[in-house]
Amino acid sequence: MSRSDELYAELVTLLQGAELLGSCVSVLSWDEQTYLPTGGAEHRANQLGLLSGLAHDRRTAPRLGELLAALKDSGSLGDPDSDAAANVREARRNYDRATKLPKRLVEELSRTTSLAQQAWVKCKKNADFPAFLPWLEKVIALKREEAAAIGSASGVAYDALLDDYEPAMTSKEVASVFGPLRDALVPLVAAIQQSPKQPQTEIVERHYPKTAQRVFAEAAARRIGFDFDRGRLDESPHPFCSGNGPGDCRLTTRFHDHHFNSAFFGVLHEAGHGIYEQGLRTDAYGLGIGQACSLGIHESQSRMWENFVGRSQAFWQFFYPQAQQAFPVALGKTSLDEFHFAINDVRPSFIRVEADEVTYNLHIMLRFEMEQRLLSGDLQPADVPTAWNETFQKFFGLTPDNDAHGCLQDIHWSGGLVGYFPTYALGNMYAAQFFEQARDDLGDLDAMFARGEFRPLKDWLNEKIHVHGKRYSAARLVQVVTGKPLSHEPLMRHLKGKFAALYGV
C-alpha cells in the first residue's frame, strides 16, 4: 500500500463511521415523525441532540483535517473524476464547511431554529406575522453570519448558503435560468386560465377510501421500481423520504379520504426520491460517490416520477383500469380522459405545496427573490409581507388574503433553510432535460408506460445519474448526461406540449 493509499483508507474508515452515526439520527428522526408517542418528544429531542453532537464531532475531527491535508501533499489520486478523487474532494468540502462554522454559531442556530419552528406553527395558525417577526429577524441575522463565515467565490452572501444544498451553483446561474422560465410561464398560465376548456376538478375530490388508496399507491410505487424489500411506506403529517442507509429507505405520505392527489402523487414523488436513494452505490456508503449529487438533482428524480411519468396520459393508460377497480364508486363512470385532465388542473393559488406543475415554479421564484434580498440586506424582515404580496400579485395576478396564505406558509425559513427553495424549481428543469434525453436514448417511453414498463427508465436513471453520486456537480452532471448545459427550454417544451393539448391553448 502506498502512503496515499494508506491515508485514503483511513479517511474512508473515518467517513463511513461518521455516516453510520449520522444514519442513526435518520432513524430516530423518521420515528419522531411517524410513530413516536407525543409524551416522548422531549426525550427524543435529547437523544437527537446527543447523537447529532457526536456525529458533528466525527465530521469535524482533527484527524480528518490532518488526513485531508496529507492527501493534498501526497500528490494526485489520479483522474479528478475518479472515485477516490471525488470522495476526497467531497470530504474536503464537507470538512471545510463544518469547521468554518464556530461551534457557538452552530449551537445558536440549532437552538434558535428549534424555537423559531415552534413559534412558526403558532404564528402561521393565527396568521400573525408580527409575532413571527422577531424570530425571522434572528434567523436571518444568524444565516447572514453563517454566510459570512463560510464565504463564497462570487462574494455574494446568498451563494454561501445555496452551496449547501446545490453545491457549486451560484445565484447568478439560478437567475439566468429562472428569468427566461418566468417570462415563458406567465403567459402560459394566463392562456390556461382564459381557456374555455377546463377539467372537472370534483373528480379528484370524490370519496377515495383510505385503505384502498394505500394499497393502490403502494402497488404503483412498487411497479415503477421502488424496492419494498429495502424500504417501506408509512404515514406522517408531512410526507418525506428518509434514506437511513443501505437497504433501509423509508417513504411517508398522508391520506385524505376526499382527495385523490395528495397521497397518490405524494407517494410517487417520495418513491422517486427513494429510487434515487436505492440506486446509490452501497459499496461507496458514506463517501461522495455514494451520496446524492444535490438537492436539485434529488428533486429531479421525485418530480420526474410524480409529474413527467405519473401525470402522463400513458401512465394512466396502464393504471386507470386498476384505479377504477380500486375506487369503483368514485371512478366507475369517469373516463380516462376526464380523470387525466382532472389530475392536471392548473390554476393560480396561494399555497406552494398545493400548486400544479405549471404555477409551482413561480412560487419558487418569488421565494428566491425574497431570500436573496433578505440576505443582501436589501429587504428587511419587517417588510417581507408587503414585498411578498406585491410580487405575488405580479406573478399570479392575486394577492394573498392573509400572511398564513402568504409569507408564513412555509416552514423553511423558521428552520434556517435559506437557499433551499431554488432547488425545487431547478429539480423541475433538471427533470425535464433528463427526461428529454431518456426519450432520445430509450425511444417511445409513452408506449412503455402504457404497457406498465418502467424498468427501462429506472435502469437509465440508475446508470446515468444514481451510480455517479457526487462525482460531478449538478451542472456538470446535466452536461455529461444530456450533452448540453441546463436550460429552461426542455421544461417549457414539456409544459407547453402537455397543457396545450389538455386546455386547447
Added chain:
Amino acid sequence: MSRSDELYAELVTLLQGAELLGSCVSVLSWDEQTYLPTGGAEHRANQLGLLSGLAHDRRTAPRLGELLAALKDSGSLGDPDSDAAANVREARRNYDRATKLPKRLVEELSRTTSLAQQAWVKCKKNADFPAFLPWLEKVIALKREEAAAIGSASGVAYDALLDDYEPAMTSKEVASVFGPLRDALVPLVAAIQQSPKQPQTEIVERHYPKTAQRVFAEAAARRIGFDFDRGRLDESPHPFCSGNGPGDCRLTTRFHDHHFNSAFFGVLHEAGHGIYEQGLRTDAYGLGIGQACSLGIHESQSRMWENFVGRSQAFWQFFYPQAQQAFPVALGKTSLDEFHFAINDVRPSFIRVEADEVTYNLHIMLRFEMEQRLLSGDLQPADVPTAWNETFQKFFGLTPDNDAHGCLQDIHWSGGLVGYFPTYALGNMYAAQFFEQARDDLGDLDAMFARGEFRPLKDWLNEKIHVHGKRYSAARLVQVVTGKPLSHEPLMRHLKGKFAALYGV
C-alpha cells in the same frame, strides 16, 4: 456545594448521558423487530454495533471509576436507602460488573451469541441438537469464564450470572422457594388432570378477526392503566416491551386469527411491564432510583396484570360483554363462565411459552436445574437432552417427542442468557405476594375489577413498587411492601383457590 455534592452531580451527568445513548440503542432495536425492511438488517447490525460500543465506553469510562472512588472517600451520602446513596451503590455495581469483564470476553460473547442464535434458529427448526451442541459448548464455556471474572460472594459460579438479572439473589435462595413450590405444584397439576370437569378449549380457538383483536386488546391495556400518550402497541414476531426512555414505552404482540389468548394476554402481559416502565421516576432517569428493581420484579408486574387480574372472573365480569360485542360470531352464544374456564385451561405441555399459570413454574424449575449443573460442570452440554427429558418426565409425566419440543425450544442459552430463567418463576411468586398485600391494603379488588376500576391497583403499584426503582433489592422490596420475606405460599394459595373452584378439585 460540598465536595461530595459536586462529585455526585458530575456522576449523575455521566450516568444520564450513558443512559441516553443506551436509549438510542433501544429505539433501533425496537425498530429492528417491528418495521425494519429485510434488506436493512446488515446496516442495522452495524448501527447497533457502533452505538452499543459507544454506550459501553461511557459505562466503563475511567472518569466514572474516579468519581465512584472519590465518593467512597468523601464519606456518607446519608441514609443508605436515600436516593443518592442508592444511585451511587447501583452505579458502582454496574461499573464494577462492566469493568471486571475483559473487553476480549465481551466481544467474544457478543460475536458468539450472535452466531449461536442464528444457528439455534436452524437447529430448532430441524430438531437437530447435535448441530447445536458446539454452540452450546462455546456459550457455556464463555459464561463460565464470565462468572469467574465477576465472582460472587457465595463462591457459586451461577450466582455471578443470576446477579445480573436478579441483583443480590443467590441460587440457594431461589432453591429455597422453588423446592416447596414444586412439591406443592406437582400434586395440584395431577389433581387437575384427573378432574372430570374440563374446559371447552375450542372456545379460544374460534375465529377472532385480527382487527377486532387489536382494538379490543388496546382498549383493555388502556383501561388497566397503560398510557398511550406515552407509549404504543405494534406487532412483532416475538412480543416484548421496550422502555425507550421517559414518555416512550412500546409494547408489541402478535395476532393469530384462530387463537384468542396469544395476542390478548400477551398485550396484558407487556402492558404490565409497560405500566412499570411508565411508573418509574422520570426525574431519576438513568439513575438506580429511576430503574426497574430486577427482572423478577418486572415480571411480577406483567404476570400480575396478565394472570392475577386478566385471567380473573372479576376482570371478565367487566370485559366479557365488550368481548362479545367485539367477537359476536365467536362468543355470542358462549357464557362468561365457559369463556373464563377456557382461558384458564391447565394441562402439561412441552412448550414453556404456551404453558398455563400452574405448569409454567415447573418449566422454569427444570431450566434452573439444568443451568446450575451446566455452570458447575456437573452436567456436560452433550448430556443436556437426556437430562432434560428425564427431568421433564419427573415433573410433567411426559417425555418430549423431540428436542425442538425439549431443550432446543428457548432462545435464551444461545443468546448467552444463562441465569435469566429463574426470574420468570420468581416473578410469579412476587406477584402473588404483592397481590395479597394489595388486597389487604385496598379491600375488595374483585369488586373493583368487576366495575372496570383498575386505577386503585395501578396507583398502589406505582406507590409501593415503581417509584422506588432500585432503592431496595428485590428481596428487601418484598419485605418492605408485604412485611414478610418471599415465600411460595401466596402463589400456592392463589393457584389452589382459583383452580379448586374451576376444576372442582
